[in-house]
Each structure stands twice: as C-alpha cells, then as structure tokens.
Amino acid sequence: MGKKPMNQINFGRGDAKVTTVGLGGEGILRTFGKSQDAEQMILESLLQGITYFDSARVYAGSEGYYGTIWSKHPETRSKIFQTSKSGSRDKKGAKADLEMTLKTLGIDHLDLWQIHDVRTEDDLAMISGPGSALEAFLEAKKKGLARFIGVTGHHDPYLLTKAITEWPVDSVMMPVNPVECALHGFLDVALPAAKKKGIAIIAMKVLGSGHYIFPDQGMTADVLIRFALSQEVTVAIVGCTSRKEVQTLAGVGRDWEPFSPDEQREIIDFFRPYAAKLADYRGVL
Numbered sequence: 001m002g003k004k005p006m007n008q009i010n011f012g013r014g015d016a017k018v019t020t021v022g023l024g025g026e027g028i029l030r031t032f033g034k035s036q037d038a039e040q041m042i043l044e045s046l047l048q049g050i051t052y053f054d055s056a057r058v059y060a061g062s063e064g065y066y067g068t069i070w071s072k073h074p075e076t077r078s079k080i081f082q083t084s085k086s087g088s089r090d091k092k093g094a095k096a097d098l099e100m101t102l103k104t105l106g107i108d109h110l111d112l113w114q115i116h117d118v119r120t121e122d123d124l125a126m127i128s129g130p131g132s133a134l135e136a137f138l139e140a141k142k143k144g145l146a147r148f149i150g151v152t153g154h155h156d157p158y159l160l161t162k163a164i165t166e167w168p169v170d171s172v173m174m175p176v177n178p179v180e181c182a183l184h185g186f187l188d189v190a191l192p193a194a195k196k197k198g199i200a201i202i203a204m205k206v207l208g209s210g211h212y213i214f215p216d217q218g219m220t221a222d223v224l225i226r227f228a229l230s231q232e233v234t235v236a237i238v239g240c241t242s243r244k245e246v247q248t249l250a251g252v253g254r255d256w257e258p259f260s261p262d263e264q265r266e267i268i269d270f271f272r273p274y275a276a277k278l279a280d281y282r283g284v285l
Helices: 035-048 062-072 074-079 091-105 121-128 133-143 157-166 178-183 186-197 221-229 243-254 261-278
Strands: 008-010 017-019 021-023 081-086 110-115 146-152 171-175 200-204 235-238
Touching (some): 021 035, 035 062, 062 081, 081 091, 091 133, 110 133, 121 133, 121 157, 133 146, 146 200, 157 186, 171 186, 178 186, 178 261, 221 235, 221 261
Parallel strands (some): 081 110, 146 171, 171 200, 200 235
16 A cells, blocks of 8 residues: 655645645755765655755755756656745845756756845845845746745744735745744744735744754654644745654654644643753844
8 A cells, every 4th residue: 555645735825735844955955975865865755755845055065966856857846846045135146046046956947935044134124125135036936937935034033024024925934843832932923924924834943953852751753843733834844864754754744633732732831941942043032
C-alpha cells in the first residue's frame, strides 16, 4: 500500500496549493560543499510528497543545491512550490538578487519571493520608499517572475505587523512555537493581522533550531511541528540534516490532528520558564 497523500492547503488568497509542511532552507541546505547530503534531503522530500521548498539568496549553497536537482529532474518543476528571499533594501539590489536566484535555481520564475528579515524602522522605510526593494518585488510579480511576494521577520513582531498591514504582500513568514506563545507578540499580534488580511502564513523557527526538543519530557520534533500547525498556519517549514528528519516532518504533514486548546496550554506552560532564554533568535526581548 502506498503512502497516504500529504495534506495540502491553498496558499493564502491564491489558487496555488502547497503541502502543510515544507523543507526549510536551514539545516544541511545552509552549507557549502555538501552536495551529496543536500541532494538526499531534497530527493527524500520529493519522495515523501513535500512540495514547498524554502531558500534564500544568503543561505549559503541552498539555491545551488536545488538548482542541481531541478536541472536533473525538470519534470518536477510544475509539481513544486519554490521560494527564495532577498535581503536587499533597494530596487537595484533586489532585482540583481532575483536575477541571480533564478539563474542559480535554473528556473524562470519563483512561486514565492520574500522580503527577507525585516528588523528595524529603518528597514521599513528603506524597503517601501522611492527606488526601494518593494518596487522590485511588485514589478517581479507583474512580470510573472514571482507568482507571490511576501515578507519575513523574527526580531520585532510589531514591525512585522506593520509590514503585513501596510504592504501588498501575499504571505508572511514568522516564528511559530510554544516559546513565542509565552513571550507574546508574534502569535497574538502579527499572526491575527495576517489572518485578518487573508494572506498565507509560513511558520519558521518551529523547533527553535533544535533547542526546543526535550524528548524525555515528550517535547519531540513531531509535537512541535504539530503545535505550529495547530496555530492555523499555511505551512510549517523545518530545516533538516538527515533523511530521517525529513521523514518525521513529512509524517506530521501527512497525518496530524490539531492539539486541543487545553493540550496547547500544557505545552506552552512547559516552555514558559525557559521562554526568555530560548528565544535568543529574536535579538529584541
């Protein structure tokens, strides 16, 4: 008997569908010189039925790893949802990033191109002013070089909320985990703003770079992935370092039920004493 099909969901307000879990651009993909290992990760993801693939211009060799696979397996392009990001704040830099991204990936368009890592008020002003990166993103969408455009951030939930509200983005990527529930900001301010706008929500930092896994206390990777999906996000992405980790990720995406409110509270309460210490990726506490 074959594997149960992966759960899929509409990507925000569009008619594109993605699997509810995706391969993150961290892990083995954020390296150089590990082509064989990276290839195994990508091929295992395809085998498991994952369609969402995360990357960024600054994620070491990730775009090149994907490009090698897609050039060997061009028939997969129509079946996958390839994303990447640009951290450039001006139009010229962002356009150059997109050109290099498409060339490196060996594709003619991205399914999602994201404004990467919004951190400060200066970022907001530079990205959305005259001659800004936002102009490049909107132009890319108009020309069909990017089906959707989005924004990412994991430092300041209130600035990210401002970007969600004010910019014409189709998606947002933010940290979604029990620690964030204990800290407040992303899941009680930014997440509701994204839901109100009807845009896709991509959950990152689901495992806190592995620091949130306490297997002896029942806080395993699959529990944390399931917790993220229970927040009604579109897709939860996880960077993987082995085929087994990909299989765990896919297993949750294939067969999961949301945690009840009481179960979620128990998980959040477990992490509450560790919250400030564990959320060092924010940079702003």
